[in-house]
Amino acid sequence: MRWLTHTGVTDKDTDKIVELLEKYNKLNQDLQKNLIMTLVHNESIYKLEKYLRLKILSIEKLNEHNNVEIVSFWFALYSYIDPLDYLIKIGYFNNPIEVFWQLSEIYQNTRGYKQLVCDIQLKIWIINTFNKTFINRERPEGFSSGIRNPWQATDFINSLLTSLSNTPTDEAYQFLKKIQLSIHTSYKEHVKYLLANQQNKIREYRYVPSTLESLLSIYQNEAPQNCKDLKVLVIILLDEIQAEIYGSETDPHKAFYQCIKKDEKSIPHGENDCRDRLAYFLKLKLQTYGFKLETERDMPDDKRADMVCSHANLHLPIEVKGQWHKDLWTAMNDQLGDLYLKEHQSQRKGIYLVFWFGQNVVTRRSLHSTAFNKTGISERPKSAKELKSLLDDRIEDKYKGDIEIYVMDISRD
Numbered sequence: 001m002r003w004l005t006h007t008g009v010t011d012k013d014t015d016k017i018v019e020l021l022e023k024y025n026k027l028n029q030d031l032q033k034n035l036i037m038t039l040v041h042n043e044s045i046y047k048l049e050k051y052l053r054l055k056i057l058s059i060e061k062l063n064e065h066n067n068v069e070i071v072s073f074w075f076a077l078y079s080y081i082d083p084l085d086y087l088i089k090i091g092y093f094n095n096p097i098e099v100f101w102q103l104s105e106i107y108q109n110t111r112g113y114k115q116l117v118c119d120i121q122l123k124i125w126i127i128n129t130f131n132k133t134f135i136n137r138e139r140p141e142g143f144s145s146g147i148r149n150p151w152q153a154t155d156f157i158n159s160l161l162t163s164l165s166n167t168p169t170d171e172a173y174q175f176l177k178k179i180q181l182s183i184h185t186s187y188k189e190h191v192k193y194l195l196a197n198q199q200n201k202i203r204e205y206r207y208v209p210s211t212l213e214s215l216l217s218i219y220q221n222e223a224p225q226n227c228k229d230l231k232v233l234v235i236i237l238l239d240e241i242q243a244e245i246y247g248s249e250t251d252p253h254k255a256f257y258q259c260i261k262k263d264e265k266s267i268p269h270g271e272n273d274c275r276d277r278l279a280y281f282l283k284l285k286l287q288t289y290g291f292k293l294e295t296e297r298d299m300p301d302d303k304r305a306d307m308v309c310s311h312a313n314l315h316l317p318i319e320v321k322g323q324w325h326k327d328l329w330t331a332m333n334d335q336l337g338d339l340y341l342k343e344h345q346s347q348r349k350g351i352y353l354v355f356w357f358g359q360n361v362v363t364r365r366s367l368h369s370t371a372f373n374k375t376g377i378s379e380r381p382k383s384a385k386e387l388k389s390l391l392d393d394r395i396e397d398k399y400k401g402d403i404e405i406y407v408m409d410i411s412r413d
Contacts, residue, residue: 083119136186165194358411384409
């Protein structure tokens with residue numbers, strides 16, 4: 001069965017796996033693990049977020065910490081869903097070696113599968129906690145076999161150190177400088193090399209063209225100092241995702257559709273599902289810079305923003321709409337502007353993101369009504385570019401320059 005071999009699995013297959021796990025939560029542990037690792041290796045573990053949160057709550061409620069191997073596996077998965085909460089909860093285990101190996105299995109790609117991106121704080125915690133338990137060991141010459149060998153632990157720790165050196169933020173650089181003093185002697189030369197390599201990268205970033213001045217602050221001084229610059233960064237990353245949606249051989253655009261048929265109207269996923277898929281891609285890119293992305297985050301007046309990009313005291317709200325939403329033409333003002341920009345940490349900056357699927361979709365996912373252009377003539381946009389232009393025109397004067405319209409083109413026209 002391809003569900004257990006991790007290969008040839010479709011998006012529909014991963015939906016069925018999640019449904020199976022949620023419905024039959026008493027499945028054999030080995031079978032559960034196999035199915036979950038299929039989700040991991042097909043970049044679909046985010047679909048299991050609700051299930052994992054309930055699983056962790058159950059373990060805590062029943063104090064089921066005796067079977068360290070099984071519980072460490074569930075917590076390792078949870079570390080990807082909520083790394084900061086994981087670092088709080090993991091204190092139950094008093095840092096046993098099993099925790100390290102389970103994290104290694106989740107975040108280290110040893111079999112050619114796709115791997116999850118480890119949160120920067122989690123990387124730092126793993127290195128700090130285990131560098132003296134697993135000192136630097138070289139892989140033996142010739143044939144070697146088995147799992148959980150000392151040299152494999154070294155590979156994992158070194159991969160985390162290297163990943164931090166490739167992260168051009170002050171947080172990563174300062175940690176490497178600090179860990180160089182306290183890390184086990186066997187790693188010191190490697191860290192010294194990584195620090196020099198990271199300094200070279202930072203110097204190279206200083207030559208980024210002036211059109212990327214907002215990003216320059218990230219490379220040189222930790223992160224943007226205000227939400228205006230943070231908004232610029234997010235727009236650039238969205239442009240990267242837009243280019244990848246149809247420029248990748250893996251066809252990531254398919255993740256946004258329930259059904260695609262060559263000569264028939266396609267069926268996009270619902271708005272929240274599309275948002276979650278985009279959040280997955282965006283979160284991976286933001287993590288490189290040390291940023292956090294939350295979905296359904298609390299806002300003033302008991303409201304929730306679709307996504308919020310945050311760093312320190314900066315919170316940039318991103319309101320998401322499908323082209324079919326009844327409030328498509330007004331929510332940038334009535335919702336994002338009036339409700340979310342009043343949150344003081346947003347500094348009155350936000351992004352209004354719309355998914356454009358074009359005209360070749362089923363009726364319930366087609367564009368909601370038409371809009372009036374500047375001359376008062378009703379228009380029905382025929383492209384993502386035209387839709388953006390019409391939405392830009394509808395931003396109220398008091399929000400001009402504060403709200404950025406972004407139309408993500410996932411059409412098949």
